Amino acid sequence: MRKIVILILFLFGITSSETLLAQRISFPFSGAYDEDAVLRIGIQYSYVNARYILNLNENWSTTGIDYGPTNNNTLPNLQSIRSQASHGMSVGLPIDVRITDNLYSTFSPNFVFINNSSITFTDVDPEIGFIDKRMRHTTESRDGSNFNSFEFPLSLKLRSDEKVLKNKFNRYRAYLTGGTKYTRFVGLSQEYNEIALEPEQANPLLIKPGYLSWEAGVGVEIFFTYFKVSPEIKFSQSFGNVLDKNHALNTDNQFMEKLDKAFVRNIQFSLIFQ
Secondary structure, three states: OHHHHHHHHHHHHHOOOOOHHHOOEEOOOOOOOOOOOOEEEOEEEEEEEEEEEEEEOOOOOOOOEOOOOOOOOOEOOEEEEEOOOEEEEEEEOOEEEEOOOOEEEEEOOEEEEEEOOOEEEEEOOOOOOEEEEOOEOEOOOOOOEOOOEEEEEEEEEEEOOOEEOOOOOOEEEEEEEEEEEEEEEOOHHHHHHHHOOOHHHEOOOOEOOEEEEEEEEEEEEEEOOOOEEEEEEEEEEEOOOOEOOOOHHHOOOHHHHOEEEEEEEEEEEEEEEO
16 A cells, blocks of 8 residues: 555656745645646545446356345345445545646545445345445345445646636636546455454455555636636446455355456546635
């Protein structure tokens, strides 16, 4: 984790101007907005629509999930395994470094404090119903929860030339953005290691502690006298399988046995204030 953070900060520093210290730094709501500032720091609020893209094992439907008749996680006859779109929220601290008037480097660490992603296992019998499997799950419950996470996106932003809105007061620039993002779950490794001491009490959806994604999006910067607001939509997907198939908790985890691979796919809607 430490090496990845150092690498991100190093790459981010390379894009900085040599004259950064001699130029202005723009903080949100700190006075009149400065378009010529080399370093801009802002506040970002995001809604995240997320889901898992699944590859199932070939024999996933041949057997059910059987932990005994008294266990809440038993599904004798599986009908489907799928992931529905879920809802999340995050808050971040976007940092823009000016390279040219139209090109910026952006580092936007953020904290995801709501994450409802799950994989739904449904039984043929409607009276048995379904189980939404999440990263925190015990054999005594049909409902689970997820870990919060930190995200570290590093991207480039290509802006259009400045335009004027029809009201003739506000200016705007459209932009494209793209890059990579590292996601790290808070407390996942420690909790998994602790419950591994009593594996019969846990059968969670095992996700790797961290994973890398690519992302791309579009947005519009709208300028006001004292600040700039940027509505932005961004699409991202993990580079590889996010399931932790090598963890000790995979032993006798019948839910994980049905899954071959899972990729995280997000659509993020943000409002960025600078």
